[in-house]
Amino acid sequence: MKLNRRQFITASAATGTGLLFNALDSFAKPMLAENQSGFSLLIFATNWGFSGSWDEFCAKAKSAGYDGCELWWPGDEKDRSALFEALKKHNLKIGFLYGSGEKDFVKHEKEFKQFLTQAANTKPVYINCHSGKDYFSSEQKANLISYSLGVSAQTGVPIYHETHRGRALYSAPVTAELMNKVPGLRLTLDISHWCNVHESYLGDQEETIALSLNRTDHIHARIGHPEGPQVSDPRAPEWKQAVETHFAWWDKIVERKKKEGKLMTILTEFGPPDYMPTLPYTRQAVANQWDINVYMMEILRKRYA
Numbered sequence: 001m002k003l004n005r006r007q008f009i010t011a012s013a014a015t016g017t018g019l020l021f022n023a024l025d026s027f028a029k030p031m032l033a034e035n036q037s038g039f040s041l042l043i044f045a046t047n048w049g050f051s052g053s054w055d056e057f058c059a060k061a062k063s064a065g066y067d068g069c070e071l072w073w074p075g076d077e078k079d080r081s082a083l084f085e086a087l088k089k090h091n092l093k094i095g096f097l098y099g100s101g102e103k104d105f106v107k108h109e110k111e112f113k114q115f116l117t118q119a120a121n122t123k124p125v126y127i128n129c130h131s132g133k134d135y136f137s138s139e140q141k142a143n144l145i146s147y148s149l150g151v152s153a154q155t156g157v158p159i160y161h162e163t164h165r166g167r168a169l170y171s172a173p174v175t176a177e178l179m180n181k182v183p184g185l186r187l188t189l190d191i192s193h194w195c196n197v198h199e200s201y202l203g204d205q206e207e208t209i210a211l212s213l214n215r216t217d218h219i220h221a222r223i224g225h226p227e228g229p230q231v232s233d234p235r236a237p238e239w240k241q242a243v244e245t246h247f248a249w250w251d252k253i254v255e256r257k258k259k260e261g262k263l264m265t266i267l268t269e270f271g272p273p274d275y276m277p278t279l280p281y282t283r284q285a286v287a288n289q290w291d292i293n294v295y296m297m298e299i300l301r302k303r304y305a
Contacts, residue, residue, distance in 0.1 A: 027247055029303065036259060039257060039262060039263075039264070041300075041304050042125065042265045043067055043265075043266050043297050043300060044093075045064065045297075046269050048272065055082075059090055062090040064297070068093030071097060072096070072098065073096045073098045073115055094122075096122075098116055099131065112131075120154075120157045125158075125265060126158040127158070128160050129144075129161045130167050131144050145168070158217060158218075160187055161188065163188070165193045165197060172194050176208045176211060176212075179212070186216070188216070188220060189213070192246070193224065194224075195229070199227070200226050213252050213256075216253050217264075219265075220266075221246075221266050221268050221300060222271070223243055225239070231243075233286070233292060234296065270292045
């Protein structure tokens with residue numbers, strides 16, 4: 001039987017959907033790991049790419065099934081008030097993201113200390129730091145991290161430092177050096193950045209990755225690949241290796257948290273253009289950012305909760 005163009009496209013799409021469902025189903029099954037009393041999982045939403053009000057965003061995140069939101073610390077007091085009002089209204093938890101953009105270390109350090117302390121005093125679930133700059137010295141980076149440890153001890157708020165391009169922990173070996181230099185350093189693992197920085201799935205740095213997984217308390221669940229920090233759509237079969245590799249890393253972190261009986265927090269952080277690839281000329285995103293993040297949240301909850 002011959003198919004016309006429309007019939008061929010329809011048939012191909014149906015076949016692809018069937019393959020896709022089978023591939024994703026394996027990650028939706030609960031991970032087999034011992035759960036100690038005290039373990040819990042909280043999954044947070046990002047407002048990255050969302051243009052509405054705090055109330056609109058919180059309503060959407062709550063409706064999707066998120067436990068809370070991870071947001072950049074609002075510097076404006078009026079903006080903060082509106083945010084806290086929306087969080088309370090929709091019964092959502094908050095984790096703050098913070099980092100200075102100052103290129104001069106003295107100015108950077110002053111701003112970092114000022115706003116980190118302000119954010120911690122509001123008692124979020126955690127604070128995730130975009131710490132320093134990649135070109136700061138090892139000593140300067142260590143000073144920022146050490147200061148955050150003091151704020152955490154004083155306020156009781158966990159403070160993590162993100163493995164992010166352009167920041168203090170932009171690469172695996174630099175992070176290993178700082179973990180040895182500052183024993184109290186705890187990570188937000190966004191390992192998609194390292195895949196990009198090292199142009200690999202890090203198979204030649206197993207010892208450093210093992211140390212990093214053991215120091216991780218918070219995950220940014222975005223999936224990267226050797227040529228970029230974000231695959232176009234993790235549901236697509238061509239990204240099977242990338243998805244499996246990231247879940248293997250995340251599984252080890254969650255398994256440890258379950259054994260320790262401690263809180264595990266995860267942010268679903270697939271981003272909008274230009275993190276999200278676009279079609280030439282039109283700049284139309286090749287996939288729906290919000291749908292991908294909600295998909296990730298649902299899979300992560302089924303696998304880890």
